[in-house]
Amino acid sequence: MKTRRSVLRPALLVFLLAAGVVSGVAGAVQDVPKPPAAKPAVEAAAPKEIHPTFLTPREKNGAYVFVGWIWLSIGVLLYVLRLKVKEADRVFLAGFYEDQEGGKEPAKHA
Amino acid sequence: MKKIRTWLDDRLGLEALSRFGMNKEVPQHGHTIWYYTGSSILLFLGIQIVTGVMLALYFNPTIKDANASVGRIMTEIPLGWIIRSIHSWSATFMIGLVLIHLLSIAFTKAYRPPREATWMTGVLLLCVSLAFGFTGYLLPWDDLSLAATKVGTDIPKAIPVVGTWVTSLLRGGEDVTGDTISRFFIVHVCVLPLAIFAVLGIHLFLVQRHGMSLPLEAERRKETLQSLPFWPNFMLREAGVWLVLLGALLTTAIFLAPSLGPAANLMSPAPPGIKPEWYFLFMFQTLKLFPSRILGINGELVAVAVMAAGFFLVLILPFLDNRPAERKGRIITGVVYATFAYTIAMTIWSLL
Amino acid sequence: MRLQHSLFTRRVFLNSLLGGSLTAFAAIFIGPLVKFVFPPYKEPDEVKLAAADYSGLPANEVKGFAWGNKPGLIKRAADGSLVAFVAVCSHLDCNVTYLPAERKFYCACHKGWYDENGTNIAGPPPSPLRRLAVSLDGESLVVKKQG
Numbered sequence: 001m002k003t004r005r006s007v008l009r010p011a012l013l014v015f016l017l018a019a020g021v022v023s024g025v026a027g028a029v030q031d032v033p034k035p036p037a038a039k040p041a042v043e044a045a046a047p048k049e050i051h052p053t054f055l056t057p058r059e060k061n062g063a064y065v066f067v068g069w070i071w072l073s074i075g076v077l078l079y080v081l082r083l084k085v086k087e088a089d090r091v092f093l094a095g096f097y098e099d100q101e102g103g104k105e106p107a108k109h110a
Numbered sequence: 111m112k113k114i115r116t117w118l119d120d121r122l123g124l125e126a127l128s129r130f131g132m133n134k135e136v137p138q139h140g141h142t143i144w145y146y147t148g149s150s151i152l153l154f155l156g157i158q159i160v161t162g163v164m165l166a167l168y169f170n171p172t173i174k175d176a177n178a179s180v181g182r183i184m185t186e187i188p189l190g191w192i193i194r195s196i197h198s199w200s201a202t203f204m205i206g207l208v209l210i211h212l213l214s215i216a217f218t219k220a221y222r223p224p225r226e227a228t229w230m231t232g233v234l235l236l237c238v239s240l241a242f243g244f245t246g247y248l249l250p251w252d253d254l255s256l257a258a259t260k261v262g263t264d265i266p267k268a269i270p271v272v273g274t275w276v277t278s279l280l281r282g283g284e285d286v287t288g289d290t291i292s293r294f295f296i297v298h299v300c301v302l303p304l305a306i307f308a309v310l311g312i313h314l315f316l317v318q319r320h321g322m323s324l325p326l327e328a329e330r331r332k333e334t335l336q337s338l339p340f341w342p343n344f345m346l347r348e349a350g351v352w353l354v355l356l357g358a359l360l361t362t363a364i365f366l367a368p369s370l371g372p373a374a375n376l377m378s379p380a381p382p383g384i385k386p387e388w389y390f391l392f393m394f395q396t397l398k399l400f401p402s403r404i405l406g407i408n409g410e411l412v413a414v415a416v417m418a419a420g421f422f423l424v425l426i427l428p429f430l431d432n433r434p435a436e437r438k439g440r441i442i443t444g445v446v447y448a449t450f451a452y453t454i455a456m457t458i459w460s461l462l
Numbered sequence: 463m464r465l466q467h468s469l470f471t472r473r474v475f476l477n478s479l480l481g482g483s484l485t486a487f488a489a490i491f492i493g494p495l496v497k498f499v500f501p502p503y504k505e506p507d508e509v510k511l512a513a514a515d516y517s518g519l520p521a522n523e524v525k526g527f528a529w530g531n532k533p534g535l536i537k538r539a540a541d542g543s544l545v546a547f548v549a550v551c552s553h554l555d556c557n558v559t560y561l562p563a564e565r566k567f568y569c570a571c572h573k574g575w576y577d578e579n580g581t582n583i584a585g586p587p588p589s590p591l592r593r594l595a596v597s598l599d600g601e602s603l604v605v606k607k608q609g
Contacts, residue, residue, distance in 0.1 A: 050184050052191045052367040067361050073487050074357045078350050080480050085346045087476060092343060097132055164498055188497040 131341025134318070138336045141325050144214035145344075146351045147207055148317070153352050154204035155306070157359070158242075161197040162299070169249065171295035173288030176251035177373035184370055195367035196359065201243055203359055205389050208239050216427070216446050219434045220323040226428035228320065231313040233425050238306045243387055245298040251291060252371030257384040259294075260286050265397075268410040287376070330435060385460065392456035393417060420449075506530045508606040516544060516603055522578075524560040527605065529594070533557050534605065535567075536596065537578070546594040546605050547580050553587045567591060 054060035091097065119125050136145060168187055170179040183190035212232065215221060221229035248259040263286065266276035282289030328335060338344050386394055400413040423430065431442045470478075511527055516536055519525055524535045526549070535549040537560065547567075549558050556571035566583070567576035575584035580591035595608045 049371050051369040063364050071357055074353045077353055077483050080483050081350045084480050088343045187501050189494045
């Protein structure tokens with residue numbers, strides 16, 4: 001087991017890094033909404049109001065994709081968090097935290 | 111990873127922190143959901159600091175360039191409009207959560223002894239948050255923000271003796287000028303952050319010291335409630351809440367980004383339909399209702415006096431509500447409901 | 463080969479999953495934030511100047527112009543043609559000046575010297591002044607990147 005475990009840490013690190021890089025690249029490659037309404041109000045003639053709008057349908061769809069991607073990631077994260085919460089609750093109620101003596105009663109549903 | 115943790119722990123004593131987190135108990139009951147409001151405020155404060163610093167990289171707090179620099183952020187700097195939008199919406203989310211937090215504490219009467227000081231520091235934090243909103247609103251220097259600032263800094267004039275002096279302090283002179291922008295900028299970026307860190311530090315210390323309060327009925331019935339450790343159980347749940355709030359913020363910021371009006375002209379008349387940010391609307395509407403003279407006294411002075419009195423009552427609420435479980439307590443709860451209803455009604459009226 | 467025991471405990475697996483997902487989520491925001499902090503500034507590809515402003519330039523004299531955010535100098539060479547340099551010292555970015563009496567460019571910051579063709583001859587500058595191509599286009603003088 002010892003040799004296998006020594007592979008574990010670096011493998012985990014590589015996995016985390018890869019996940020970070022892949023998601024970073026995926027996020028960067030998303031058509032993140034470019035500065036829309038590129039009509040600066042610095043024209044001396046007639047100062048206009050600057051309304052941020054999406055100039056092309058591509059930009060607008062890019063915004064939808066980005067926001068959709070964010071919510072999808074949030075969904076995945078919430079799922080993983082849920083697993084972790086259930087595990088943490090289980091460990092706590094079973095009395096396995098430090099400084100705990102023995103288990104608690106099963107929780108009244110919060 | 112473990113080596114890094116041990117290294118830090120040997121020098122900083124982080125073990126004590128995680129032990130504190132695990133020993134801190136969060137009781138589970140019907141009102142536990144309101145426990146999430148406090149940390150959510152912290153989330154948005156953090157976002158404000160990050161986006162604020164980023165905006166300040168390009169913002170110019172001078173009368174000539176304030177509006178132009180914001181325009182540049184929105185058009186030339188990559189994704190500048192999103193950062194500005196996030197900063198603007200996060201302010202709304204943060205102040206909204208501060209108000210929800212205040213109301214939840216008021217309705218559960220969590221300000222009962224020994225938590226009076228926590229309540230008062232909390233009210234101070236509300237003031238600082240509103241001050242952030244007020245000072246930040248001027249910085250884009252468009253017609254709307256100029257008018258709102260003129261009105262807002264004019265109100266203290268109604269105070270006898272010191273009124274003009276207070277207005278002069280706020281404006282950097284008799285009128286709103288470039289000096290006002292400089293003043294508001296340094297207050298928004300330096301003075302208020304220092305203030306909020308100081309007061310927040312006290313507030314959080316008091317919260318940790320006194321622990322989470324229990325609902326009135328539970329305390330009276332001396333129930334022993336199931337509680338979870340703060341770390342990691344409650345913190346993980348909070349992380350979920352934060353993610354959802356973050357998603358909501360990003361969605362709103364991208365699809366409802368604020369626009370920027372042309373640069374304010376100090377000489378032109380006020381544009382029609384000026385109004386302050388939503389959290390000041392009820393005060394704005396209340397002011398509009400007061401006649402110019404009441405019983406020979408300046409109407410505005412009466413309005414300011416009423417608002418000051420209201421604020422003072424909110425500040426000392428724990429001392430007013432000293433018998434929360436009895437009839438007096440229920441009356442005060444009723445008054446809080448009525449005040450809440452009043453502010454909602456005034457806000458809606460001002461928008462019609 | 464079937465393993466007798468799992469490589470990971472359930473706990474380690476779950477923690478890594480959580481950590482990895484959170485890192486991945488945070489990574490989405492780094493790109494845009496970095497793009498914001500480093501705004502794209504490009505030097506101009508070419509600058510058009512009014513030829514009339516530079517037609518009366520005597521030999522061995524310079525006149526300044528704006529090359530984007532950097533200063534530029536147009537010099538009348540001995541043969542009557544106009545040459546243009548980016549008037550920024552190659553050492554540490556100070557603005558250089560031309561001394562007609564010495565026929566040299568001089569950087570006051572660390573006493574760097576360039577000859578009349580912009581070649582570094584004395585002092586700390588490691589490389590010559592950057593040259594730009596000058597051409598006449600009707601009424602205007604067009605200064606372009608060389609090469």
